[in-house]
Amino acid sequence: MVGLMSAAFAALGGLLIGIIAGYNRPFDNIVMRVMDGLMSIPTILLAIALISLTGPGIGILIVAIAIPETPAVARLVRSVVLGVRERPYVEAALCGGARLPKVIWRHILPSTIPPLMVQSATVCASAILTEAGLSFLGVGVPPEIPSWGNMIASSRLYLAIAPLTIFAPGICLAVTVLAVNLLGDGLRDLFDPHAKRRR
Amino acid sequence: MSGPLLKVENLTKHYPLGSGIFKKTIPVIRAVEDVSFSVEAGETLCIVGESGCGKSTVARLLMRLVEPTGGRVLIDGTDIAGLKKDALHAWRRRMQMVFQDPYSSLNPRLTAGQIITEPVENFERLGRRQRQALAADLLRNVGMSPEMMHRLPSELSGGQRQRVGIARALALRPSLIIADEAVSALDVSVQAQILNLLLDLQQQMGISFVFISHDLGVVEYIGRRVAVMYLGRIVELAQCEALFAKPVHPYTEALIAAAPVPDPTRARLATPVEGEVPSPINPPTGCAFHPRCPLAVERCRIDVPPLVPMADGRVVACHVRAPAGDARHLAPVTGDHPLYPVAMSDTLSIRASRVHR
């Protein structure tokens, strides 16, 4: 849940920033440096810092996880946009009198979707892990809401008596992350005919 | 209408090489340098020249896909280079472009019908029925059957794709179509289909063409006037027949001599012009052709030759063949001897004799 939402936020934010950066040179220069900065801070540290500023809560948690994941998405989208905007068919659309927003909507956006989906799956997987990690550390989802991270954290004390209480959520977590990653692979194959043929 | 449809004055485009935060002077690629020409309504102007001489850049400047470094582009007397976005939007209707590569110039995710009606939808709202009628109409215009409108570009052959590209350019009923190497990627038999189509459309609708190509055979077939470019500049601009009958600029002569002629009985391997096309980053001083030119004199290395009008109406930029000042009275003579004598090579003469025996 938190993972999904964070991934969605990261994807949207990344898409927006990426597209604008792909089309606006000055914005590109500034924002991409900022993004580089964000990327160099470990996700968990950034999230902990954000949460300790505002106090725990699901909403802030989602934002805290989404922010460090955004730069990767933005970079990806930007590179796709930069590639596609030079395509003759985009120039052809401009020649036909299309205005920029329409060109972006009709010709550029569709090309960014497949890689975006794939990336989102990866982001989702890592967001689930981050969430679990944060909850385990006690700064994630408030303890009254059940989450695997919380479960593991609270079971830690009973590890010797009831090991299953820690392994069950742990295994669930691992399986979920694996599943989401596989989903990402599947999406890539679906959208990218070359990758499919190679298999 | 008075005056030419399209008039280009001193058009110049320099591409900066990298950004120059740390350097004082940024090196530039002189892609187009001081190019001027005009196109009358219903006329075809061809631009020829070798790879990298700036042909595509001229086309993109005309469409204002790139901003010029200098110069003006006038359509019916209005300078489109200075237009603001909204006014430019309106002017797009007058000029359309056909691209070189029929594969990459069509969005692979849209159907042929969507592609060709898109320009119209940029200007007015169309209902579903209207859109289909328009698409069918346009497809028939370019000799395709209306059922093709539901196909994706990947389901069409190269020639059909290029027809779709032409239909898209026709959609707005433009007065001028710029065709940048529109047939170069096609096989000869398909190329003939497309060239015929362009000529038919011109006759039916009175469209003017700026036809860019590196293939002299095609140019000679379709052009009325021809501009020859070398390293960003026009070196000769003349009526098609006159140019091919009597090239004046040494480069034009070299180009015509180098083009292979599909006729073995006239087989001749001309002594080709020496040397390679120089880089537009660091073009030679004076006349850009002088390092390869058999006629070059001292002055060619120093001064850029101006375009000088000659008696038959052509303009030529050459210090030797068209000296400035009195050239208006000069008949276009090409000298007593051709610069690139046609030599029968041994194999060729053996071959010829074998056949005539």
Place this chain on the structure above:
Amino acid sequence: MQMHQTVGGDVLLDVRDLQTHFYGEDSVTRALGGISFQVKKGETLGVVGESGCGKSVTALSILRLLPRLTAKTVGGQVRFHGRNLLELSDREMRQIRGDQIAMIFQEPMTSLNPVYTVGHQIAEVIQIHTKASRSVAMARAGEMLRLVRIADPERRVNNYPHEISGGMRQRAMIAMALACSPELLIADEPTTALDVTIQAQILRLIVDLKERTGTAVMFITHDLGVVAETCQRVIVMYAGRIVEQATVIDLFARPAHPYTQGLLRSVPDRRRARHRRLPEIPGIVPSLREPITGCSFAPRCPFATDICREKTPSLRDVGSSHATACWRAEEVMGA
């Protein structure tokens, strides 16, 4: 079966009923549907045809350079000095490649190794085939560059491929191909990527070198003008088959196959009245995925009759050293 002229002593390469298929996920592309031709000693044989008709696959099949996973030569023979190249071991084949048969590719950049100097690459070819010492080979590489008229060869041997122009790269490729004086040079569209003035230089060079060394050349191109200016004999390919074979003069004067005729007519030519419609060949090239019954050109052919649609024509003589695969060649030549 297709007809063979008697194999005289002057035949260098004898290709018989060569068939090559490509295997896709769920389809078979019959890129070569059984082609037969000969290259004689010292001649220049042109191979023309439109994109995708199998010209490059012919060259690659002869040299056994097809992609191993997807392509297979499923039938026929390639006889060179009486030996069938298709039956040689990989080692024997490597000996022949470069030493006796050399090839020049269309895109010189992709066939030169970017991390070695031009001189190094030419010297390596020489070393492999002659066991010359390094310094001897390098000196010979310099000579080869001079032979292909690269100015300042002493300096150029030390250049990397990206440091020289496209025309010079193509010359370097020619130098490399000729380094071991092969008996047969296969040139696959050697000038297509070049400008006309540079193309003229390279064509001139190939013709001159050929005259000097007596190397036979198989010249693959889609440009009829290039064929007219360089070749003595021509084979015309369409959809994986040879449809016509003739001396260049005959081919241009009396084309016997409707495809050749259409091809020749659709080239814009200054001698015809301008602004008259170009005669075009209607329709499109057939897909090689589906088996073709009858003449592959029949759907586009103005001469086609029922027999054309039912039975595949094979090459037959229609004149001295002039053969065509058309049921109605006589009518075509009369038209």
